[in-house]
Amino acid sequence: MATAPSQLLPPVVMTIAASDPTGGAGVQADILTLASMGCHPLSVITALTIQDTGGVEDVLPIDADWVADQARALLEDMPISAFKLGMLGSAETVSVIAEILADYPDIPLVLDPVLASGRGDALADDETVSAMIELLLPQTTILTPNTLEARRLALDEEIDDDDPDAPECARRLVATGCEFVLVTGTHANTAQVINTLYNDAGVVRSDAWDRLPGSYHGSGCTLASAIAANLANGLDIADAVRDAQDYTWQALMAGFRPGMGQFIPDRFFWARNNEGQEDA
Amino acid sequence: MATAPSQLLPPVVMTIAASDPTGGAGVQADILTLASMGCHPLSVITALTIQDTGGVEDVLPIDADWVADQARALLEDMPISAFKLGMLGSAETVSVIAEILADYPDIPLVLDPVLASGRGDALADDETVSAMIELLLPQTTILTPNTLEARRLALDEEIDDDDPDAPECARRLVATGCEFVLVTGTHANTAQVINTLYNDAGVVRSDAWDRLPGSYHGSGCTLASAIAANLANGLDIADAVRDAQDYTWQALMAGFRPGMGQFIPDRFFWARNNEGQEDA
Numbered sequence: 001m002a003t004a005p006s007q008l009l010p011p012v013v014m015t016i017a018a019s020d021p022t023g024g025a026g027v028q029a030d031i032l033t034l035a036s037m038g039c040h041p042l043s044v045i046t047a048l049t050i051q052d053t054g055g056v057e058d059v060l061p062i063d064a065d066w067v068a069d070q071a072r073a074l075l076e077d078m079p080i081s082a083f084k085l086g087m088l089g090s091a092e093t094v095s096v097i098a099e100i101l102a103d104y105p106d107i108p109l110v111l112d113p114v115l116a117s118g119r120g121d122a123l124a125d126d127e128t129v130s131a132m133i134e135l136l137l138p139q140t141t142i143l144t145p146n147t148l149e150a151r152r153l154a155l156d157e158e159i160d161d162d163d164p165d166a167p168e169c170a171r172r173l174v175a176t177g178c179e180f181v182l183v184t185g186t187h188a189n190t191a192q193v194i195n196t197l198y199n200d201a202g203v204v205r206s207d208a209w210d211r212l213p214g215s216y217h218g219s220g221c222t223l224a225s226a227i228a229a230n231l232a233n234g235l236d237i238a239d240a241v242r243d244a245q246d247y248t249w250q251a252l253m254a255g256f257r258p259g260m261g262q263f264i265p266d267r268f269f270w271a272r273n274n275e276g277q278e279d280a
Numbered sequence: 281m282a283t284a285p286s287q288l289l290p291p292v293v294m295t296i297a298a299s300d301p302t303g304g305a306g307v308q309a310d311i312l313t314l315a316s317m318g319c320h321p322l323s324v325i326t327a328l329t330i331q332d333t334g335g336v337e338d339v340l341p342i343d344a345d346w347v348a349d350q351a352r353a354l355l356e357d358m359p360i361s362a363f364k365l366g367m368l369g370s371a372e373t374v375s376v377i378a379e380i381l382a383d384y385p386d387i388p389l390v391l392d393p394v395l396a397s398g399r400g401d402a403l404a405d406d407e408t409v410s411a412m413i414e415l416l417l418p419q420t421t422i423l424t425p426n427t428l429e430a431r432r433l434a435l436d437e438e439i440d441d442d443d444p445d446a447p448e449c450a451r452r453l454v455a456t457g458c459e460f461v462l463v464t465g466t467h468a469n470t471a472q473v474i475n476t477l478y479n480d481a482g483v484v485r486s487d488a489w490d491r492l493p494g495s496y497h498g499s500g501c502t503l504a505s506a507i508a509a510n511l512a513n514g515l516d517i518a519d520a521v522r523d524a525q526d527y528t529w530q531a532l533m534a535g536f537r538p539g540m541g542q543f544i545p546d547r548f549f550w551a552r553n554n555e556g557q558e559d560a
Contacts, residue, residue, distance in 0.1 A: 009536050010546075019299070021310070021350045022357075023321050031303070031311050035548055040538055045328055049344065050349045052357035060346060062328065069330045069338070070301045077302075077332035077539035151454050256289045258320055259357035266290075268315060271551070 002100040009133065011232035013039045014160040015225065016071060016097060016151050017086030018047040018059070018123075021233070024217035026202055030084055032267040037062050037229035037247070044070040047089040053217060053261030056121040064092035071100055081232035083107055084225050087114035087123050091131040098135035108141040111178070112224035129153065138177030142237060144224045146187045147172075170198035172180040179236055180204065182227075186219060205238055209249050216252050217262035223248045291512035292358055293319045295505065296351060296377060297366030297394070298327040298339070298403075304497035304544040305397070310364060310505040312547040317509035317527070322360065324350040327369040333497060333541030336401040344372035351380055361512035363387055364505050367394035367403050371411040378415035388421040388511040391458070393429050408555075409433065418457030422506045422517060425453075426467045451479035460484065460517055466499060475519050485518055489529050494498035496532050497542035503528040 013034050020026030027043040034041040046067050067089075074080075083101065103111060113132060115124045121238050124132075133153060136213040137143065145153060149167055154169035164172065170181045185194040193211050197204040226244035235243065254269030293314050300306030307323040314321040326347050330338040347369075354360075363381065368374050381389060393412060395404045404412075413433060417423065425433060427446055434449035444452065450461045465474040473491050477484040506524035515523065534549030 008534075009538060012538050019323070019325055021323055021325070021354055023323065025448075028311055028321070028323055031308055032315055035315070036551075037314055038548075038551070039546065040536070041308070043301050043303065043308055045299055045301070048325055048346065048350070050346070050353050052353045054357065056351070057353055060342075062340075066328065066330070066340060071330070073330050073332045073337055074301055074460070074539075077334065077541065079538075177556070254288075256320070258289060258292050258359075259354075261357065264320065271316075271318070 009113060010038055010040045011081040013082045013084060013228050013232045014042040014044065014071065014074065014080050014089070015084045015086065016044040016046060016067070017084075017221070018049055018089065019045050019059060020049055020218070022051060022053055022217065022259075022264065024053065024262065025221045026086065026218075027270070029218040029221035029265075030086065033222050033225035034229050034255060036267040037226060037233070039081070039229045042074050042078070044091055053257070053259035053264070059089070059123070061089040061093070064096045067093050068096040068100060070276070071123070074105070075100070080107060082228040083109045085109065085111045085136070086221055086224070088128065088132070090228035091127040094128060094131035094135055096141065101136075101139050105139070108228070109139055110142050110144065110224050110231070111136055111140045112144045112220055114220070115152055133176060137173065140178035141231070142180040142182060142227060142241070143173060143178045144184065144220065144227065145184045146184045146220065148163060148187050150181070150183045166196065167198070167203075170196070174198060174200050176215050182241055184220070186225065195245060197238065197274060203238060203241040205242065207242065207245055209245065212252055214257075215262045216263055219248060219252055219265060222251055222265050222267065250255050290318055290320045291361040292322060293362045293364060293508050293512045294322040294324065294351065294354060294360050295366065296324040296347070296368070297364075297400070297501070298329055298369065299325050300329055300331060300498070301331055302331060302497065302539075302544065304333065304343045304542065305501045306366065306498075309498040309501035309545070310366065312514060313490050313502050313505035314509050316547040317506060317513070318501040319361075319509045319512050322354050322358070324354070326367060326373055333537070333539035335494045335541070336397050339369070339403070341369040341373070344370060344376045347373050348376040348380060351377070355384070360387060362508040363389045364418070364508035365389065365391045366501055366504070368408065368412070371407040374408060374411035374415055378419065378454065381419050382417075384460060385419070388508070388512070389419055390422050390511070391416055391420045392424045392500055393433060394500070395429050395432055417453065420458035421511070422460040422462060422507060422521070423453060423458045424462045424464065424500065424507065426464045426500065428467050430461070445480070446476065447466075450476070454478060454480050462521055464500070464503065475525055477518065485522065487522065487525055489525065492532050494535075494537075495542045497544055499528060499532055499545060502531055502545050502547065515547060
């Protein structure tokens with residue numbers, strides 16, 4: 001017999017999200033991002049999709065109990081270091097996941113509020129959005145909406161008839177109980193992409209990145225997963241956010257266009273830019 | 281705006297298999313293996329599972345048409361360099377996949393005939409096995425059964441009442457029309473793991489590896505995906521098999537045990553053994 005295998009244990013991170021067969025977004029993006037940052041990914045699937053690099057054709061939500069059972073089996077077997085939530089699919093699924101998370105209050109939770117695909121396809125109905133606000137935001141360590149998502153989440157109250165800007169949206173979202181909000185500027189109409197991290201004291205940090213040409217599939221998933229990986233690796237929130245943005249920007253810069261639609265980030269840019277080490 | 285992203289396009293490989301939320305086996309194992317070998321993974325999900333590192337608790341097969349539609353959307357958008365098939369779930373799914381594959385006769389097909397999990401849980405009924413033999417083997421470039429799977433596939437004929445050894449099983453399987461058969465020795469009772477590659481001329485090559493202590497989850501998925509990645513990268517079949525075995529053995533050697541059950545291969549051993557390059 002050979003010697004015993006390595007006892008080195010990578011941090012384990014659980015993603016709960018939908019499947020994207022293209023590998024651009026969804027659990028597939030999370031798996032690639034987490035693994036490329038030294039974490040072992042667990043993946044709980046909330047919905048299947050039929051899609052190509054051009055758009056989503058169909059969505060098959062998975063029964064909420066089946067989603068919960070996938071997660072419970074893993075959590076009873078393995079200690080995990082962070083949660084990352086993406087598209088959840090239904091208010092029922094949000095509710096069962098919120099119940100599970102309540103049993104693990106000390107594990108960092110990164111919530112990427114997927115309300116529409118990067119190409120605009122709607123992926124969450126009003127009931128799902130309301131459940132996220134009521135049940136998930138109070139348990140969230142860091143929420144990562146783009147400006148459109150921040151606005152939709154911040155305005156989901158019947159009394160609202162005003163037009164809040166991003167800082168006001170962030171203020172309202174922090175008031176729901178989530179600890180940090182990173183509002184990303186990918187959907188804003190600015191020369192640079194400006195991402196701003198808020199907590200209850202206001203702006204924590206703001207970073208600007210050159211806006212890349214072309215359209216990318218899965219940049220939000222990549223960023224949120226990279227933050228989760230960094231938190232699992234022990235970074236504090238500001239460093240986790242800073243480093244994850246850097247990682248994401250590099251993955252986008254190295255992106256490729258395998259089909260007729262959007263570019264896909266290359267989460268292993270550091271491997272493909274250093275040819276040969278795959279064979280080490 | 282920044283400069284345009286890299287135009288380097290990795291080979292694209294499609295896996296069609298079940299989800300394993302532990303990340304040990306299934307499409308998750310395929311995604312990690314393919315990406316770690318420089319390919320972009322597309323993943324078509326045939327079934328969901330509830331499982332931990334100790335065993336499979338439940339299986340949810342996905343409707344065959346939904347499986348087919350996931351694959352068709354991708355194939356109409358992107359050129360791919362190899363197919364890898366794992367657990368297919370039902371005879372209907374085998375049938376729709378066989379129809380799709382018939383439209384792509386020139387793309388190498390690696391078929392890992394998942395009939396039971398590495399821990400013995402049954403994952404294919406007799407009807408599914410028969411459909412695989414009749415519809416998939418004739419289209420297969422390389423079949424990767426362990427000794428138990430080779431025997432079950434080779435004996436699936438009502439006239440059989442004998443006890444074929446591995447070479448005879450391989451001979452019969454090649455006779456069904458699959459080009460190469462790699463019979464793996466992981467389930468044999470030998471000091472070394474001996475894997476033997478056959479074609480219609482007999483033994484092509486045979487490789488022996490030290491048997492590792494402990495029980496691994498996903499070694500078969502890893503090996504089959506690594507062969508698919510190597511074929512997509514342009515290696516001939518003998519080199520693809522040789523290199524994939526080396527890769528798999530190293531991934532197992534670097535494996536870790538995140539829960540209370542089996543070890544999980546580390547498909548990024550070359551990254552974690554060279555600390556720091558993740559930050560390059």
